[in-house]
Amino acid sequence: MAAAGAGIFVTFEGGEGAGKSTQLGLLGARLRTQGKGVVETREPGGPIRSLLVQGDRAWMPMTEALLHFAARAEHLAETVLPALEDGSWVLCDRFADSTMAYQGYAQGLGRGPVEKLYELVVGRLRPHLTLILDIPVELGLDRAIRRDVRETRYERMGQDFHEKLRDAFRDIARREPERCVVINADQPVEDVHEAVWAAVRRRLTVA
Ligand SMILES: Nc1ncnc2c1ncn2[C@@H]1O[C@H](COP(=O)(O)OP(=O)(O)O)[C@@H](O)[C@H]1O
Ligand SMILES: [Mg+2]
Structure with a gap:
């Protein structure tokens, strides 16, 4: 079962x-111009969000994972599942x-x-498509500085941490090539968007 x-x-x-949030917005807008129902x-x-993305508390990794899944349980029940039942496109900025x-x-x-x-x-729910935006660590962190100044807990975790993250996302994509597409995010916004759109068209015949 997919979704x-x-x-x-x-x-x-x-x-x-x-560029996740930027690209999610652009994909949402493009789908809407095609008359699709979209939930972003x-x-x-x-x-729970503020516990995880603000401040500098060092949770145990298990605690942190439980907090993310606790927030996810609510999000699935309140937002994602009802929208999928309605037949909408659900575009989600980060997931499991x-x-x-x-x-x-x-x-x-x-x-x-x-x-x-x-x-x-x-x-058993799985995303139909997962777009993994890949970018050199320093460039991503440099861009991230321009966002919400309070939500910096993960940003401040250091270069090593972020290199591990980049490798992790690539490993996840390698393990599930049917679901995941790695997108080169080190390009102008419009070019990244075209790569996202191409992946959506290629993987999801309904687009
Ligand atoms: N392709 C791009 N080139 C240059 N700047 C970008 C690009 N994509 C996003 N940005 C800018 O970088 C910052 C972070 O982008 P954002 O979409 O918030 O990233 P994320 O949600 O992955 O953390 C924002 O200021 C955004 O306008
Ligand atoms: Mg974002």
Whole structure:
């Protein structure tokens, strides 16, 4: 099973400042011009978000993974599943691959615990398509500085951490080539968008 209902579930993944939010907005706008129903959303959401993206608390990796999946449980029930049931395109800025990359790989929790939490919280649902925006670490962090000044907890985790993250996302893509497409995000916004659009057209015949 891919996703619930008749909708299409697309996730955007990658490191800080790769251009996920920018590209999600552009894809959403393009789909809407075609008359598609689109829901744009992001993770982590709700009140748990601030615990994870602000401040500098050093959670245990397991605690951090549990917080992400707790927020995800709410997000799935409140937003993602209803929209998919309605037949909408759901464009999600980060999803479970981020927990796998950040906590599973970069923070050392391992793949096993994250896979177990996925099964427990998400079950058999999988994104139809995951776009992994890939960019050299320094360039992404340089771009990220231009965003929300309070949401810097992950940005401040250091070069090594971010190199591990980049490798992690590439490994995830290698393991699931049917679901994931790696996009070179070190290009002008419009060129990245065309690469995103090409991947959507190639992978999702309904576009
Ligand atoms: N291809 C690009 N080239 C140059 N700047 C970009 C590009 N894509 C996004 N940006 C800018 O970089 C910053 C981070 O982009 P954003 O989409 O917020 O990244 P993310 O959501 O992956 O962290 C924003 O200021 C955005 O306008
Ligand atoms: Mg963003």
